[in-house]
Amino acid sequence: MEEIKFLCDFMLGKLAKYLRMFGFDTKYEKGIDKIKMEFIAKTENRIIITRNSYYKEKENCLFLETDNPKEQLIIVLDKFNLYEKIKLATRCLICNELVKRVDKKEVKGKVPYYVYQTKDEFSYCPICQRIYWAGTHYKNMKEFLEKIKNAGGRSRTGTDF
Ligand SMILES: [Zn+2]
Secondary structure: OOOOEEEEOOOOHHHHHHHHHOOOEEEEOOOOOHHHHHHHHHHOOOEEEEOOHHHOOOOOEEEOOOOOHHHHHHHHHHHOOOHHHOOOOOEOOOOOOEOEEEOHHHHOOOOOHHHHHHOOOEEEOOOOOOEEEOOHHHHHHHHHHHHHHHOOOOOOOOOOO
16 A cells, blocks of 8 residues: 655644654645645645635645644544554655664764754754754654553644643
């Protein structure tokens, strides 16, 4: 089966980052109109995720009522049954590109000293060259993921993190 791909509308920047952090191919572009959005979705076989009720009943679209990014994330994970497909920290949060592992010695001087001293695993984005490591944000997302998994998967509200 082909990998699921998303296209988030301009209201959903944070959700797009979360989805990327969980390893899902998620396109997010500011300032594109409906026509372009639908064109991208169609040609790249992406599901439109949107806050625009115009898409409420449309095929291959998910309309989100809540503007809370964490709730949105849970809805998407539930809706498409993505829990088993999560691959944390495999994608650049900015470019949506798959990151590549890199040797620790290669990042010397390119990451904060403390990070270099305390972390062993690094990856980088071949497009923007950003270097990633398992930091606080990653840890929070991991905990959040455990929380929603333990709670059984179905949509809940009021998750705080
Ligand atoms: Zn990048």
